[in-house]
Amino acid sequence: MQPSVTSTPPSELEATGLEGTEIQRSTLSETLTTKLREQILSGRLVAGMPLPTERNIGLAFGVGRTTVREALRSLIASGFVERQGKKLVVKDARLVPEQEADHGASVVKASIQEVFDTRRLLEVEGARLAALNRTPKDLTALREVLDRMNPTDPAGYHALDEEFHTLVMAASGNSILAQVYRTTRPMLFKGQGFWQVFGQLALAEGAPPPVVGGRKSHEEIYAAIDAKDPATAARLAEEHLTRVEQALVERVGRS
Numbered sequence: 001m002q003p004s005v006t007s008t009p010p011s012e013l014e015a016t017g018l019e020g021t022e023i024q025r026s027t028l029s030e031t032l033t034t035k036l037r038e039q040i041l042s043g044r045l046v047a048g049m050p051l052p053t054e055r056n057i058g059l060a061f062g063v064g065r066t067t068v069r070e071a072l073r074s075l076i077a078s079g080f081v082e083r084q085g086k087k088l089v090v091k092d093a094r095l096v097p098e099q100e101a102d103h104g105a106s107v108v109k110a111s112i113q114e115v116f117d118t119r120r121l122l123e124v125e126g127a128r129l130a131a132l133n134r135t136p137k138d139l140t141a142l143r144e145v146l147d148r149m150n151p152t153d154p155a156g157y158h159a160l161d162e163e164f165h166t167l168v169m170a171a172s173g174n175s176i177l178a179q180v181y182r183t184t185r186p187m188l189f190k191g192q193g194f195w196q197v198f199g200q201l202a203l204a205e206g207a208p209p210p211v212v213g214g215r216k217s218h219e220e221i222y223a224a225i226d227a228k229d230p231a232t233a234a235r236l237a238e239e240h241l242t243r244v245e246q247a248l249v250e251r252v253g254r255s
Contacts, residue, residue, distance in 0.1 A: 028063055029070035035061060036071060040080050040090055050087045114243035119188055120238055122181050126169040127221060127237035131230040133173030141167050142222050149215050164187045164218055168237075171225065217243070 036057075039045040051057070054068045072088060075081045081088045130138070145164045151157055162185065168179040181188075216242040224233035 027070075028067045029074065031069040032057075032063055032067055033074045036075060037080055045090045047090050051067045051081060051090065054115050107170045112245060115188055116241055118184070120241050122177065122184075123165060123169070123241060124125055124234045124238045126172045126174075126177060126181065127229040128234035129172035129174055129177070130168050131228050131233040134171040134225050134228075138167065138171035139222075139226055141221075142171070142225070146215065146218055146222060149218065151215060157188070161218075166226070168221070222238065 036051075038043075045051070051072070052060070054065055054072070057063075058065055058068050060211060072081070076083065076088070080091060082091055083089075142164065145160050149157055149160045149164070166181065166185065169178045172178060217236065221233060221236045221240060224236055
């Protein structure tokens with residue numbers, strides 16, 4: 001239980017020499033609201049589409065029904081979704097109040113930048129080391145993943161994309177770096193539950209597949225690792241991550 005917060009008498013506050021402002025505590029429902037706004041602003045949840053069920057949203061994000069319901073009430077109040085009979089339906093992002101849309105887009109862009117800043121820190125060095133230390137077994141595993149990558153299957157593609165980058169880190173020969181990467185994967189990639197709920201929804205509405213980066217750049221990274229060219233492998237890894245980041249940010253901007 002959180003301790004109760006009592007107000008400080010003005011005389012005591014002045015004595016501290018501080019100019020205090022109330023600190024707001026983020027809740028699970030607020031975080032979930034932001035995540036769902038991201039889906040709408042990025043175009044993954046298309047206007048006119050019914051939202052997934054409360055149960056499926058809860059499973060995708062690992063939260064309870066109460067949290068989901070609070071988040072949905074917030075989305076209704078801010079104009080992102082509307083009730084149509086028993087369903088909640090996504091509203092056209094262009095009709096969302098400008099202040100709400102701007103705030104949501106800013107949160108999405110900041111989140112994307114943080115993720116890719118972190119991925120660059122880990123993966124550029126990982127690719128460089130992989131080119132120096134990879135084994136025939138590493139190359140075989142990477143080749144098998146590449147051969148299975150199919151951009152027309154977004155959910156499958158993203159799962160294999162995650163596997164490819166994880167294998168590169170394992171091929172680095174640095175067990176600590178590889179372990180750090182495996183530990184942070186849930187924050188660097190969307191989980192399978194997310195793709196089960198949202199991965200095919202945009203495609204069902206005729207939107208282009210949400211695949212960026214492409215197989216070609218993965219092939220180039222693989223070729224540099226195979227050729228034992230650490231400088232090229234590091235450069236290609238950085239360029240790949242930067243392209244993906246820019247494509248995602250641009251997608252948010254078009255929403």
